Amino acid sequence: MSQRVDVEAPDNAGPDDVAGRLCHGRVVFVGSGLSSADQLTRAGLRALSSATMLVTTPELREMLDEAGVEVPDKDATRFVGDLPDVARFVVEAAGDDQSVARFVRGDPLLEGNIADEVSAYIDADLMLDIVPGVPSLTSVTTLAGVSFPGQSVQLISLPYRAKTAEIPAAGSLAVGCYSSQAAMVARAAVEAGRTPDEDVLITFHGGTLRQHSEMSTIGTLMGKKSPIEPGDDRVSIVFGKASHRPEGMNWYESKPLFGWQVLVPLTRDRNEELIERLSLHGAHCTEVPTIDVEPPRNAAQLDRAIRGLVDGHYQWVIFTSVNAVRAVAAKVAEYGLDARSLSGLQIAAVGDGTREYLSTWGLIPDLAPTDVHTVAGLAAEFPAYDDIVDPMNSVLVPRAEIATEPLSEGLAELGWEVDDVTAYRTVRGSPPPAPIREAIKSGDFDAVVFTSSTTVRNLIGIAGKPHAATMVAAIGPATAVTCEEHGLDVAVISDAPGQIELADSLAYGARRRAKALVEAGKPVKRPSQRRRRRTNKS
Numbered sequence: 001m002s003q004r005v006d007v008e009a010p011d012n013a014g015p016d017d018v019a020g021r022l023c024h025g026r027v028v029f030v031g032s033g034l035s036s037a038d039q040l041t042r043a044g045l046r047a048l049s050s051a052t053m054l055v056t057t058p059e060l061r062e063m064l065d066e067a068g069v070e071v072p073d074k075d076a077t078r079f080v081g082d083l084p085d086v087a088r089f090v091v092e093a094a095g096d097d098q099s100v101a102r103f104v105r106g107d108p109l110l111e112g113n114i115a116d117e118v119s120a121y122i123d124a125d126l127m128l129d130i131v132p133g134v135p136s137l138t139s140v141t142t143l144a145g146v147s148f149p150g151q152s153v154q155l156i157s158l159p160y161r162a163k164t165a166e167i168p169a170a171g172s173l174a175v176g177c178y179s180s181q182a183a184m185v186a187r188a189a190v191e192a193g194r195t196p197d198e199d200v201l202i203t204f205h206g207g208t209l210r211q212h213s214e215m216s217t218i219g220t221l222m223g224k225k226s227p228i229e230p231g232d233d234r235v236s237i238v239f240g241k242a243s244h245r246p247e248g249m250n251w252y253e254s255k256p257l258f259g260w261q262v263l264v265p266l267t268r269d270r271n272e273e274l275i276e277r278l279s280l281h282g283a284h285c286t287e288v289p290t291i292d293v294e295p296p297r298n299a300a301q302l303d304r305a306i307r308g309l310v311d312g313h314y315q316w317v318i319f320t321s322v323n324a325v326r327a328v329a330a331k332v333a334e335y336g337l338d339a340r341s342l343s344g345l346q347i348a349a350v351g352d353g354t355r356e357y358l359s360t361w362g363l364i365p366d367l368a369p370t371d372v373h374t375v376a377g378l379a380a381e382f383p384a385y386d387d388i389v390d391p392m393n394s395v396l397v398p399r400a401e402i403a404t405e406p407l408s409e410g411l412a413e414l415g416w417e418v419d420d421v422t423a424y425r426t427v428r429g430s431p432p433p434a435p436i437r438e439a440i441k442s443g444d445f446d447a448v449v450f451t452s453s454t455t456v457r458n459l460i461g462i463a464g465k466p467h468a469a470t471m472v473a474a475i476g477p478a479t480a481v482t483c484e485e486h487g488l489d490v491a492v493i494s495d496a497p498g499q500i501e502l503a504d505s506l507a508y509g510a511r512r513r514a515k516a517l518v519e520a521g522k523p524v525k526r527p528s529q530r531r532r533r534r535t536n537k538s
Contacts (some may be wrong), residue, residue, distance in 0.1 A: 030102065054077045147249060317396045319347070339363050346366045
């Protein structure tokens with residue numbers, strides 16, 4: 001066990017000596033969100049990023065990794081399941097001047113059962129902080145649409161080994177417990193004076209895309225027909241008036257894509273906006289890279305073009321994609337230069353992503369219409385060459401191997417001389433893992449969203465054609481035509497060629513589909529669920 005720090009320095013101690021003696025290990029408890037890192041507080045994020053060691057569960061570590069939260073690397077992570085005495089390990093680790101983050105689910109003091117650990121760290125004279133988290137019990141009730149306006153409500157979160165529970169005889173109550181404890185909680189409620197026919201609202205898998213809530217009674221929870229199977233899953237049980245949700249309050253489970261498994265074929269770049277928007281509508285996304293980007297087979301033409309940029313031989317340079325910016329930036333860097341070498345050039349860009357990526361290179365385009373997403377559209381917006389105003393009429397278009405005729409032809413009609421240069425080439429990506437390929441072919445995905453014709457061709461080439469039950473969404477008419485050419489029935493075409501618009505269009509399509517099923521008197525099931533039902537019947 002580490003020794004207490006003597007804060008009284010001798011008279012002859014220098015500032016470095018005092019700092020060294022005052023420095024000591026630190027333990028900070030960080031409370032998580034319910035089931036994702038989205039509910040982490042800023043203080044929690046700072047504590048995790050500044051720690052030198054992380055002590056948590058494998059599930060919570062995986063949650064942080066999936067969210068891209070900055071935490072100590074795997075070698076500096078210890079899992080509580082592997083530590084017979086967590087407090088002893090943390091005391092020894094922190095005693096070596098480590099900053100240890102103890103990452104726990106929910107709020108540390110409300111449901112983390114950390115009192116014994118805290119006492120051990122205080123006895124060891126460690127610096128201690130506790131960062132509150134969002135309590136899982138209040139999170140679940142909010143996600144279940146439970147409202148407690150003007151009511152006195154009691155919240156009870158039972159630890160894993162609890163054998164009894166003190167239940168009030170009346171009033172609104174929310175209990176968070178393990179499914180193996182549900183019958184005990186129901187018996188305790190009856191023993192406290194509640195009647196077996198009192199309604200309760202049960203929420204399973206709270207905060208996940210498997211969440212579902214259903215009404216039951218106290219008596220049913222006690223019997224053999226209880227909807228809760230004994231086990232180690234957490235459930236939320238709401239008693240009293242609050243269990244009767246107002247109509248329409250089941251907002252979370254009613255999201256248009258709630259629980260949908262959506263396949264997102266990717267170009268080289270992750271479609272962050274698309275993924276985030278689909279998740280906002282309740283979907284779980286699986287990304288499959290379909291394109292790799294490689295240098296041109298012969299780089300001589302690009303080398304000449306870059307020298308021309310630096311030497312001032314071009315009036316304009318037009319970037320039609322993020323990959324084009326990357327290729328030029330990389331080649332400029334090979335010459336030991338940076339974005340300043342493009343000073344004096346006029347720059348045009350197609351697409352929001354291209355414009356945003358230029359800004360990371362320190363460049364702001366002179367022409368980048370926000371409502372233009374195609375090279376033909378940019379050509380329509382491009383200024384005509386004026387031999388009085390413009391010192392030269394040469395334009396550089398670094399591009400993929402696929403030609404950009406609509407742009408070049410349009411600029412030529414405006415009096416510009418276009419130098420079309422291959423800056424990179426796209427090749428088909430590697431096949432995804434076998435389980436994903438099987439899920440694509442067998443219809444385990446509810447929807448697939450295509451952001452370009454290339455992603456259609458490449459996905460089918462590396463993984464096969466999606467199952468007929470999978471709902472197909474295309475970012476625009478041209479992509480939809482490619483889908484149809486490959487035998488795919490397109491259910492949704494985006495209202496505008498943008499990632500957010502594509503996600504919203506799929507959500508609206510799912511809502512229309514659900515409404516049609518209801519009007520036809522059929523149950524509302526996800527496409528993959530209806531496919532499985534037909535398979536089972538056959």
